[in-house]
Amino acid sequence: MTKFRWNLIAAALVMLGVVSTLHAASGTSARQQADEKIVAILPLCASCHGIDGVSSVGLYPNLAAQKPEYLAKQLRDFKAGRRDDPVMRSMAEPLDDAAIEALSRHFGNLPGAR
Numbered sequence: 430m431t432k433f434r435w436n437l438i439a440a441a442l443v444m445l446g447v448v449s450t451l452h453a454a455s456g457t458s459a460r461q462q463a464d465e466k467i468v469a470i471l472p473l474c475a476s477c478h479g480i481d482g483v484s485s486v487g488l489y490p491n492l493a494a495q496k497p498e499y500l501a502k503q504l505r506d507f508k509a510g511r512r513d514d515p516v517m518r519s520m521a522e523p524l525d526d527a528a529i530e531a532l533s534r535h536f537g538n539l540p541g542a543r
Contacts, residue, residue: 463527467535473520474532482539494541500533 474492478484482493492500506512508521508529524532 459527460531463525463531466528467531470520470524470532471535482536483542491542492536493539495537497530497533497537500536501529504529504532
């Protein structure tokens with residue numbers, strides 16, 4: 430993995446922590462916090478899976494139009510180490526259940542590849 434990608438991952442994880450802290454103190458709902466939290470991580474998802482959830486690289490799966498339940502299960506499996514991918518594990522580890530659900534809804538609601 431390139432140094433740029435690792436730096437991008439590190440920056441996003443820092444931003445994820447900052448956003449989490451700010452919103453926890455603001456009294457917003459858990460779902461709203463999760464929806465806003467994913468804004469910090471979406472650019473990281475897009476770097477491999479495409480801005481619209483459709484990857485331009487065959488190595489990475491399309492996320493658009495996948496069932497949200499399926500996407501959530503995959504993220505939880507990466508987070509728990511039941512699926513072995515060091516990059517995806519580092520992406521999933523800081524996500525709480527609300528953020529996993531928000532990301533899964535986001536990509537699940539996007540139109541699929543044309």
